[in-house]
Amino acid sequence: MHQLSRRSFIRNAGGTGIALWLGISSRGITAIASNLVESGNFTPYILVEAGGAITIFNTKPEMGQGTFQSIPAIIAEEFEVSLDQVIIKNTNGEKPFGNRQRAGGSSSIRTNYTDLRKVGASAKEVFIKAASARWQVEASDCYAENGKVIHRPTNRALTYGELLADASKLELPKEPKLKDPKDFKILGKMARRPDVPLKTNGSAQFGIDVQVPGMLYATVARSPVIGGTLKSFDATEAKKIPGVEKVVPVERIMGRYHSVGVAVIANSYWTALKARKMLKIEWDNKGYETFNTEAYEKHLRELANEEGVIDKNIGSVDNLNLPSANTIEAFYETPMVAHHTLEPMNCVAQVRGDQVEIWTSTQVPSSITGNGENDLHKFIGFMPDNIKLHSRFIGGGLGRRLNLDYVIEAVGISKNVSQPVKVVWSREDTTELGPYRPMTFSKLKGGFSDDGKLISFQHKVISPSFQEGMNPAFDIKKVDGTMVEGIGEQAYEIPNLKTSYVRADFHIPVAAWRSVTSSTLAFCHECFIDELAHKANKDPLNFRLELLSKPSDTKRVLLKIREFSHWDEPLAHNRGRGVAQWEFFAGLCAQVVEVTVQPDQSIKVNKVYAVIDLGEVVNPDNVKNQVEGAIVMALSAAVKPGITMKDGKCMQHNFYDSPLIRIHEVPEMEVLILADGGKVKGVGEPGLPAFAPALANAIFAATGNRFRKMPFELKV
Amino acid sequence: MITLNVNQKVYQVDADPNMPLLWVIRDIIGLTGTKYGCGVAQCGACVVHMNGEAVRSCITKVSRAEGQKIVTIEGLSANNDHPAQLAWQEIDVPQCGYCHSGQLMSAAVLLRENPNPTDEDIDMAMSGNICRCGTYQRIRKAIHLAAEMQKNKTAVNS
Numbered sequence: 001m002h003q004l005s006r007r008s009f010i011r012n013a014g015g016t017g018i019a020l021w022l023g024i025s026s027r028g029i030t031a032i033a034s035n036l037v038e039s040g041n042f043t044p045y046i047l048v049e050a051g052g053a054i055t056i057f058n059t060k061p062e063m064g065q066g067t068f069q070s071i072p073a074i075i076a077e078e079f080e081v082s083l084d085q086v087i088i089k090n091t092n093g094e095k096p097f098g099n100r101q102r103a104g105g106s107s108s109i110r111t112n113y114t115d116l117r118k119v120g121a122s123a124k125e126v127f128i129k130a131a132s133a134r135w136q137v138e139a140s141d142c143y144a145e146n147g148k149v150i151h152r153p154t155n156r157a158l159t160y161g162e163l164l165a166d167a168s169k170l171e172l173p174k175e176p177k178l179k180d181p182k183d184f185k186i187l188g189k190m191a192r193r194p195d196v197p198l199k200t201n202g203s204a205q206f207g208i209d210v211q212v213p214g215m216l217y218a219t220v221a222r223s224p225v226i227g228g229t230l231k232s233f234d235a236t237e238a239k240k241i242p243g244v245e246k247v248v249p250v251e252r253i254m255g256r257y258h259s260v261g262v263a264v265i266a267n268s269y270w271t272a273l274k275a276r277k278m279l280k281i282e283w284d285n286k287g288y289e290t291f292n293t294e295a296y297e298k299h300l301r302e303l304a305n306e307e308g309v310i311d312k313n314i315g316s317v318d319n320l321n322l323p324s325a326n327t328i329e330a331f332y333e334t335p336m337v338a339h340h341t342l343e344p345m346n347c348v349a350q351v352r353g354d355q356v357e358i359w360t361s362t363q364v365p366s367s368i369t370g371n372g373e374n375d376l377h378k379f380i381g382f383m384p385d386n387i388k389l390h391s392r393f394i395g396g397g398l399g400r401r402l403n404l405d406y407v408i409e410a411v412g413i414s415k416n417v418s419q420p421v422k423v424v425w426s427r428e429d430t431t432e433l434g435p436y437r438p439m440t441f442s443k444l445k446g447g448f449s450d451d452g453k454l455i456s457f458q459h460k461v462i463s464p465s466f467q468e469g470m471n472p473a474f475d476i477k478k479v480d481g482t483m484v485e486g487i488g489e490q491a492y493e494i495p496n497l498k499t500s501y502v503r504a505d506f507h508i509p510v511a512a513w514r515s516v517t518s519s520t521l522a523f524c525h526e527c528f529i530d531e532l533a534h535k536a537n538k539d540p541l542n543f544r545l546e547l548l549s550k551p552s553d554t555k556r557v558l559l560k561i562r563e564f565s566h567w568d569e570p571l572a573h574n575r576g577r578g579v580a581q582w583e584f585f586a587g588l589c590a591q592v593v594e595v596t597v598q599p600d601q602s603i604k605v606n607k608v609y610a611v612i613d614l615g616e617v618v619n620p621d622n623v624k625n626q627v628e629g630a631i632v633m634a635l636s637a638a639v640k641p642g643i644t645m646k647d648g649k650c651m652q653h654n655f656y657d658s659p660l661i662r663i664h665e666v667p668e669m670e671v672l673i674l675a676d677g678g679k680v681k682g683v684g685e686p687g688l689p690a691f692a693p694a695l696a697n698a699i700f701a702a703t704g705n706r707f708r709k710m711p712f713e714l715k716v
Numbered sequence: 717m718i719t720l721n722v723n724q725k726v727y728q729v730d731a732d733p734n735m736p737l738l739w740v741i742r743d744i745i746g747l748t749g750t751k752y753g754c755g756v757a758q759c760g761a762c763v764v765h766m767n768g769e770a771v772r773s774c775i776t777k778v779s780r781a782e783g784q785k786i787v788t789i790e791g792l793s794a795n796n797d798h799p800a801q802l803a804w805q806e807i808d809v810p811q812c813g814y815c816h817s818g819q820l821m822s823a824a825v826l827l828r829e830n831p832n833p834t835d836e837d838i839d840m841a842m843s844g845n846i847c848r849c850g851t852y853q854r855i856r857k858a859i860h861l862a863a864e865m866q867k868n869k870t871a872v873n874s
Binding site for chain 2: 063064065066192193195196197198199200201202203204205206208209211217268269270271340341342343344393394395396397398424426427428621622625626628629630631632633654655656660661662663664666668669
């Protein structure tokens with residue numbers, strides 16, 4: 001029988017003898033001198049052990065966004081240790097690490113930056129205090145560097161390990177003095193990520209790589225008609241295949257989506273896949289076998305005539321009565337897309353009595369071990385204290401791994417056998433069964449005064465509801481804030497603004513996809529701004545700046561991109577450039593895209609300039625990597641086919657019919673970071689929304705063709 | 717029993733001869749650096765070397781690998797120091813990292829066969845490897861750097 005999570009946590013941390021935990025509790029910065037941290041209202045970030053070993057804990061799962069370096073870097077900067085001399089550990093949802101062990105919404109840095117600095121600074125001060133007491137000298141004559149406290153006048157030095165016993169008897173300062181950013185040694189500097197070497201020799205362990213002794217493998221046949229569920233099955237033939245252990249029904253639950261499939265458990269994944277093909281299954285399609293996206297899109301276009309619910313209503317859009325010559329209208333459409341994390345969904349689970357142990361890659365360790373309403377325990381029938389998680393590197397999160405469906409299912413399967421079971425989704429399973437980013441359609445209307453000023457702007461979104469899909473208790477009469485994300489919050493000064501939402505029924509599971517609904521709404525919104533600029537006969541960048549008379553982050557970013565992209569330099573006649581910006585909950589980025597019309601009438605995307613506004617920057621090289629990646633992901637979504645349904649089934653299956661951008665299709669990208677203080681903004685998502693509109697606007701500039709529907713072909 | 721030579725080590729495996737080499741390497745031999753991404757030779761996450769050639773282990777039956785020399789990412793170099801691995805580390809190429817075993821195995825063959833690859837050569841050789849994180853610009857840069865490193869190494873050795 002394995003230990004309770006608290007004990008295991010201590011064992012994993014390797015604490016023997018005296019140790020000092022430093023972190024944050026409800027009483028502020030706190031230190032606990034003990035080799036044991038009780039679960040409770042204390043989140044440790046640093047562990048100093050008697051031997052001198054220093055561990056920094058990263059509570060934000062690493063999925064490629066760089067938290068394995070960036071979170072420890074913030075602490076290490078103030079604690080005066082280098083990242084080479086500390087052990088970095090990802091946490092596993094253990095209770096002492098609190099309920100915010102999750103990565104999503106580009107929130108890891110922007111919501112923790114100052115707190116983490118304070119933890120490091122406070123820890124440093126307590127060691128300085130301990131040293132000055134030992135030496136009987138003024139603390140102000142001591143400083144810390146590389147894990148040591150040094151007495152400036154005599155150059156005496158003691159390591160944090162040597163000071164541990166003394167330091168553990170002192171109170172931690174609640175309001176430590178933070179470093180002057182000009183003295184930073186780590187923050188704001190290029191730093192190599194410590195997980196990279198593990199990712200160049202195959203030693204980084206992802207969820208799918210977990211091997212537990214005696215482990216079995218499973219694959220699940222799920223209803224190909226989304227929304228359907230199991231009626232009956234015959235596993236006689238499947239069970240004849242040597243190595244097949246059991247064939248059992250299992251439920252997949254995601255928000256309000258419930259569907260029962262058939263799991264084949266076998267001694268190898270390959271055997272399980274072979275046996276799955278031999279299953280005879282009757283599905284109850286529940287009427288969804290007639291669903292197709294073409295008809296659904298038609299329905300969305302009809303719904304666009306409805307008033308919907310108001311999100312924002314500033315001024316009096318409805319009473320302006322502008323002459324039709326002063327107004328323009330446009331209708332934009334975007335598709336469903338898949339997440340296509342390259343690591344398919346997978347999870348190892350082992351049930352022993354009332355205990356369950358889980359090995360997986362997840363964005364939400366806290367939701368797997370937590371006791372909240374929507375946490376895992378609610379769906380699997382185990383007490384939160386009896387759920388033990390081993391969290392692994394994530395082979396792509398992108399929002400997909402915020403969901404627990406694949407974990408719930410794996411636990412459901414493992415209840416049938418005593419051994420651990422590894423459930424692996426095939427690429428086809430992950431492509432065909434959702435969740436997807438929902439499609440959004442947008443109806444836009446803009447109006448000018450007689451002297452050519454943009455005085456009215458309306459954006460109505462017509463789409464399935466994300467909240468309704470995820471949260472069965474959501475009140476569908478209310479506006480779903482996720483589906484109007486950002487459209488009422490752009491900095492443009494337009495006196496009359498109305499944003500609204502028309503909800504459409506939808507039975508297909510939907511999920512956040514990197515930059516959530518901004519990934520589609522920015523396209524509609526910022527292309528329409530471009531249309532308005534052309535209607536006004538103005539340069540699209542100047543037009544935007546004219547709407548930004550007051551100082552704002554958006555204005556700064558647009559001014560910077562103008563310079564950075566050489567916006568005012570003329571281009572050859574077969575070329576064009578377009579601009580777009582987007583500010584939303586996660587952050588702010590503006591982009592300029594340059595395209596060329598080639599002799600065969602195809603369009604080449606030559607170059608992308610991006611300016612991202614961060615306030616503070618931890619690892620600039622990693623930020624650039626993130627923005628480059630966001631641009632590539634946005635390019636895939638803009639020009640490659642989306643997800644479509646016919647006869648209730650997904651029409652795409654694998655990368656041959658749901659392709660992604662490859663190396664030869666990638667434009668040159670240049671990224672500029674603004675980190676001039678101010679509000680700390682996110683990194684992972686903000687590079688995405690502005691790309692598609694900047695690209696479509698560039699194509700318009702080069703060809704006069706206005707694309708109002710994603711995906712669009714890179715052709716004149 | 718099938719006899720396999722993987723990273724210069726001989727393994728006797730009890731596997732269905734039709735089982736893809738990928739699953740034998742990962743689930744039976746236990747080398748998990750080689751990744752499953754698509755199962756249909758579309759993404760390149762599973763690339764290994766068979767007698768020095770890049771092959772997609774997800775569509776290579778294990779029976780075809782019998783008696784051949786297989787190298788996986790774990791065997792690409794002894795100390796994570798193949799020029800491509802060093803260049804990848806220098807430029808901090810990976811993000812999530814899932815595809816990069818396959819990327820590196822494809823790049824290693826390119827660098828052996830074409831010590832001075834142009835951007836076009838890189839596009840040709842690497843277009844079979846998908847990176848969902850979109851690290852392509854860095855992959856290109858790293859291959860150019862690896863080519864430089866390889867040249868310097870050859871110069872030192874000769």
